[in-house]
Amino acid sequence: MDDETRTYDVVVIGAGPVGENVAERTRSGGLSTVIVESELVGGECSFWACMPSKALLRPVIARADARRVPGLAGLAAGPLDAHAVLSRRDTVAANWKDDGQVAWLNSVNLDLVRGHGRLDGPRQVTVTTPDGGTVRLAARHAVVVSTGTTAALPPLPGIDDVRPWISRDATSSKDVPGRLLVVGGGVVAVEMATVWQALGSQVTMLVRGSGLLPKMEPFAGEMVTDALREAGADVRFGVSVTALSREGGPEGEVRAVLDDGSTLAADEILFATGRRPHTGDIGMETVGLKPGDWLPTDDTLRVTAIEDGWLYATGDVNHRALLTHQGKYQGRIAGAAIVARAKGEPLDDAPWGAHVATADHGAVPQVVFTDPEVASVGLTLEEAERSGRSVRAVDYEIGNTAGAYVYAEDYQGKARMIVDLDAGILLGVTFVGPGVGELIYSATVAVSGQVPLARLWHAVPAYPTISEVWLRLLETFRG
Known part of the structure; x- marks a missing residue:
């Protein structure tokens, strides 16, 4: 056991991409910084979420694209090589070893303490190391919690x-299940x-x-549903x-x-029914917060709860x-704010200032890597109407652009922009295709x-690209 307390300007709990961004910003700003990680440096995104999931999806999307192109369609007609796809996934996930991520921490002079970090009173963090030892850390200026989320499982009989x-x-x-039940209709559910x-x-x-991707424009979920069913998936709503039970041993x-009394059998079942904050065992109670709660x-x-x-x-x-890129953005903002406060410098806290996460409000981008892909930013039509503003939805079939015609023989896609009619700006955009x-x-x-919008007319899309849809949306709006 190490009874000595190590003091830093900043202590970051969680060495995923978000925590790494905070730590790099504070360290580059001249503050001594230590980062604590209980699993792999690089976190969920690098090893269990963004990177491996997109490595799995890439050959699926590439084959789908090839099937739409005369001259390639026949070559892409066969099944995917599941072994090769999973092997590539393993490589992208660095075979679940974090040597490269640790090397990056060293290159920017960040200290790393491996182990389970817990708050232990104001500005104090206690780390239980893998060998059972204890490291005590104190922060002069800030402690940053970047511990992410974990899957939220429903309390169903038999789930354990x-x-x-x-x-x-x-x-x-490592294996492809013969039959897979997927419970949920959000991003993780549709991608997996x-x-x-x-893969078979x-x-x-x-x-x-009543539909997939319920937080996005309805047509997005409808088009993804059609594609999944066409690929052979059984998609059931309501x-x-x-x-649950597992018959015949482990x-x-x-x-x-099911709620209608029927029973389905499968080799595996995936629950993609939401996330909960990873705050249940990080010492929240020692600073007056409730374990397991979100941290507004x-x-x-x-x-906000810490005065x-x-x-x-x-x-x-x-x-x-709950998106990696948005979390990294927050990390950069937080790091800059911590440095400014530590140095007694004025905070640039006006909208779009250097020290405020303005883009979290109404300008959050997201891509769903299905076939077809779904990409959106900002408000949906329903959200915009609910805000009380005067709005108009402008739709266009992407397949009518020259770029889409070249891209695929039968390109199916749709674009929508939400226009604030009073301000003459966009509140949201969704693309599917x-x-x-x-x-x-x-x-x-x-x-x-x-x-x-009057200025967007001067942003000329290259021809022939799918980005020509911007011009067509503006023309449709003008009428």
């Missing part, structure tokens, strides 16, 4: 015995259904609501699982009882936007920058 897949299992499985159906599983999706089949923050990422402002929360754990993920940054610039 079944040992269901969560997102980690779905992205790291896309992967495993393409018979996928059945069980969705409690159904719930009420009980490797036996899963039995899921102000726009400089300080936890003297030493505790920050970045990434999923604050529940502002092959390859649209690469369009979303332009939409993010337009929405976050509040670019007037």
Whole structure:
């Protein structure tokens, strides 16, 4: 046991991409910084979420694209090589070793303490190391919680015995299940259904609501539903699982009882039914907070419940936007704010200032890597109408652009922009179709920058590209 307390300017709990961004910003700003990690440096995104899931999806999407192109369609008609796909996934996930991530920490002079970090009173963190020892850390200026989230499982009878897949299992499985039940209709559910159906599983999706991707424009979920069904998946709406069992021992089949009394059998069952904050065992009670709660923050990422402002929360754990890129953005903002406060410098806290996470409000981009892809930023039509503003939705079939005609023989896609009629700016944009993920940054610039539509006319899209859809949307709006 190490009874000595090590003192730093900043202590960061969680060495995923969000925590890494905070730590790099504070260290580059001249503050001594230590980062604590209980698992792999690089976190969920690098090893169990963004990177392995997209490595699994890439060959699925590439094959789908090839099938749309005369001259390639026949070559892409066969099944995917599941062994090769899973092997590539392992390589992208660095075979679940974090040597490269640790080397990066060393290159920017960040100290690392491995172990389980817990708050232990104001500005204090205690780390239980893998060998059972204890390291005590004190922060002069800030402690930052970047511990992320974990899967939220429903309290169903038999769920513990079944040992269901969560997102980690779905992205790291070494084998392709013959039959897979997917419970949920959000991003993780549709992406993993896309992967495993393409790799040879018979996928059945069980969705409690009336459609997929319920937080996006309705046409997005409808088009993804059609594609999954065309690929062979069984997508069911308005159904719930009420009980579970696994027959024939640990490797036996899963039995899921549905709310109509029927039973489905499968080899594995994936629950993609939401996330909960990873704050249950990080010492929240020692600073007057409730274990297991989210950590709401102000726009400089300080936890609002802590009066003297030493505790920050970045990434999923604050529940502002559960997306890696948005968490990294928050990390950069928080790091800059911590440095400014530590040095007694004035805070640039006006909207779009250097020390406020303004883009978390109404300008959050997201891509769903299904076939077709879905990309969106800002508000949906329903959200915009609910805000009380005068708005208009402008739709256009992407397949009518010259770029889409070249891209595929029968390109199916749709674009929508939400116009604030009084301000003459965009509140939201959604694209659905092959390859649209690469369009979303332009939409993010337009929405976050509040670019007037009159000025967007002067942003000329190259011809023939799918980005020509911007011109067609503007022409449709003008009428």
